[in-house]
Amino acid sequence: xxxxxxxxxxxxxxxxxxxxxxxxxxxxxxxxxxxxxxxxxxxxxxxxxxxxxxxxxxxxxxxxxxxxxxxxxxxxxxxxxxxxxxxxxxxxxxxxxxxxxxxxxxxxxxxxxxxxxxxxxxxxxxxxxxxxxxxxxxxxxxxxxxxxxxxxxxxxxxxxxxxxxxxxxxxxxxxxxxxxxxxxxxxxxxxxxxxxxxxxxxxxxxxxxxxxxxxxxxxxxxxxxxxxxxxxxxxxxxxxxxxxxxxxxxxxxxxxxxxxxxxxxxxxxxxxxxxxxxxxxxxxxxxxxxxxxxxxxxxxxxxxxxxxxxxxxxxxxxxxxxxxxxxxxxxxxxxxxxxxxxxxxxxxxxxxxxxxxxxxxxxxxxxxxxxxxxxxxxxxxxxxxxxx
Numbered sequence: 001x002x003x004x005x006x007x008x009x010x011x012x013x014x015x016x017x018x019x020x021x022x023x024x025x026x027x028x029x030x031x032x033x034x035x036x037x038x039x040x041x042x043x044x045x046x047x048x049x050x051x052x053x054x055x056x057x058x059x060x061x062x063x064x065x066x067x068x069x070x071x072x073x074x075x076x077x078x079x080x081x082x083x084x085x086x087x088x089x090x091x092x093x094x095x096x097x098x099x100x101x102x103x104x105x106x107x108x109x110x111x112x113x114x115x116x117x118x119x120x121x122x123x124x125x126x127x128x129x130x131x132x133x134x135x136x137x138x139x140x141x142x143x144x145x146x147x148x149x150x151x152x153x154x155x156x157x158x159x160x161x162x163x164x165x166x167x168x169x170x171x172x173x174x175x176x177x178x179x180x181x182x183x184x185x186x187x188x189x190x191x192x193x194x195x196x197x198x199x200x201x202x203x204x205x206x207x208x209x210x211x212x213x214x215x216x217x218x219x220x221x222x223x224x225x226x227x228x229x230x231x232x233x234x235x236x237x238x239x240x241x242x243x244x245x246x247x248x249x250x251x252x253x254x255x256x257x258x259x260x261x262x263x264x265x266x267x268x269x270x271x272x273x274x275x276x277x278x279x280x281x282x283x284x285x286x287x288x289x290x291x292x293x294x295x296x297x298x299x300x301x302x303x304x305x306x307x308x309x310x311x312x313x314x315x316x317x318x319x320x321x322x323x324x325x326x327x328x329x330x331x332x333x334x335x336x337x338x339x340x341x342x343x344x345x346x347x348x349x350x351x352x353x354x355x356x357x358x359x360x361x362x363x364x365x366x367x368x369x370x371x372x373x374x375x376x377x378x379x380x381x382x383x384x385x386x387x388x
Contacts, residue, residue: 041353046107047073051097051121053082056135057112059286061085063341069349070108076100097121101128108352110162111135114206115216119144122159122362126151131352133344135162137220137372138365140211145366152362158351160344160358161365163224167343170283170311173335174301175229177308177315184305186230186263191222192277192298193269202247213249214271215240215375221279223375224360224368226257226265229301233371233387234260238378244272255375258384283311285340 048070050060057077064072074092075082076099086093094100101109101124109132111121118139125132126148138161139145152159165171177183193214206212227233235258240250251272257265276282281289282296299310306317313333318326350356358364371387378385 042107045069045071046349046352047071047104048108048110049074049076049100049104049106050110050112051076051100052110052112052135053077053079053085054112055288057082057110058085059288059341060110060112060133061089063339063345064110065089066342067345067349070345073106074100074104098124101125101130106130108132108348112162115140115211116144116206119147122148123151126155126157126159129155129157131158131160131348133160133162133348134362134365136224136365137161137216137369138362139369140216142366142370142373145362145369149362149366158358159362160348160351161360161362161368162344163221163228163360163365163368164340164344165221165225165279165285166228166340166359167347168283168285168340169335169338169343170313171225171229171340173313173333174308174310177313177333178229178301178303182306182315182317183301183303183308186259186261186301186303188263188302189226189230189265190300190302191226191265191267192275193219193222193267193279194273194275195271195278195281196274197271202245208247208249210248213247213251214269215250215253216372218271219253219255219267219269219375220368220372222267222269223372225299226259227368227371230259230261230263230265232260232367233374234258236371236374236378236385236387237383238375240376240379244270250379253375253379255378257371279311 046069048064050057050064053061053075061072061075064070072089072091074094075086076094076097078095083093092104109125109130111118111132112135113121115137118134122132122134138148148159202208237256238253240253242250245251252270255267259265276292276296277298279298280286281292282298284291295312297309297312301308306315308315313335315331315333316328319329320326347359351358374385374387
């Protein structure tokens with residue numbers, strides 16, 4: 001919720017019923033300390049800087065270039081590839097983000113850098129009154145996340161966390177289906193996240209070290225989606241393995257979540273599996289990944305009145321008597337497709353213009369991080385870990 005505005009839905013294009021069912025998903029209020037000049041809508045394209053020009057940073061740059069609301073102000077990245085990209089686009093380049101923020105003074109920023117840098121960079125933006133999207137996870141640990149939340153709330157500067165899947169129309173539609181009771185009471189959910197990262201992906205040292213593995217880099221998306229679609233997580237059990245690559249970080253994980261509503265969730269993860277069953281490959285969100293030869297499902301939501309498979313939005317239910325001896329029907333739900341990265345950027349624009357609260361605030365991103373870190377704790381201790 002933003003300065004001088006009353007509470008509104010934290011999700012785009014949905015029904016009031018969803019927020020009544022899940023009030024914990026609403027963003028926390030942000031106190032106002034912004035300059036008067038920023039309390040009125042800005043009648044021009046906003047300038048935005050991208051900090052970090054790696055794989056996801058380049059996706060953000062591409063999105064900004066296609067935006068009707070933003071123009072790319074500058075790129076910060078210490079690598080030569082970042083400077084080359086800035087030169088090709090005709091925008092300023094800085095090796096250090098602090099130099100960029102001081103010299104360029106953008107209206108907004110995107111942080112797409114390694115997890116351990118998020119706190120310093122997010123605080124630098126907040127101190128300068130610059131609304132920012134921080135790529136997920138919000139930080140590498142809860143202490144850093146808490147510092148970002150505190151700074152954002154005290155300064156009244158929005159910090160959005162880049163859980164971009166929440167902006168995907170497929171996810172919006174799935175959330176409506178579940179919240180409207182079309183599946184009945186959730187019983188169990190299964191998620192497959194299996195894909196293959198090539199050897200050159202690990203040329204960057206941080207991707208081989210603690211905190212750079214697929215649990216915090218990839219599975220955090222699934223944890224956020226489960227919270228967003230199904231409800232809060234009560235406890236976690238998990239096993240992780242690094243047997244295939246023998247890196248410090250895991251390459252495979254099996255996770256069991258117990259939700260507060262009683263439903264059970266299983267997640268199967270591996271970034272060394274030659275397989276198509278991952279949201280990134282199946283949903284077609286990023287053009288870097290080739291289209292699959294046939295549609296595949298990655299998420300399965302089961303309830304007492306029906307079930308739903310994603311990303312195709314395939315819904316199964318009984319028309320009459322519910323029984324495994326009775327015929328079951330299948331339908332594909334309608335959904336208009338859109339680029340979730342562009343939808344996220346449009347949302348940032350509306351946040352800056354004070355038209356709506358952040359969908360994924362720093363506080364909300366911290367709840368997802370807490371549940372994700374519980375996976376590592378559960379695997380390390382071989383115990384069930386409560387998510388507090």
